[in-house]
Amino acid sequence: MKSDRPAGSGQKVQLEIDIDKLEALFVTGQLCASELRCLNGTTKARIWNLCLKSCHQR
Secondary structure (H helix, E strand, C coil): CCCCCCCCCCCCCCCCCCHHHHHHHHHCCCCCHHHCCCCCHHHHHHHHHHHHHHHHHC
8 A cells, every 4th residue: 555655754654463464574574563663562572583583583
């Protein structure tokens, strides 16, 4: 879907995503952990571990 907003417009959304789908996005390179901002420590730890796991799979 094309957006009328310029890239980097600073607009954000909060969402929830299945961990398996997130892993698939990391493994295929469609998403990088540096593009995310974790809202709590539990999420940060899960993303960290998922990132390490997906890097190993690449």
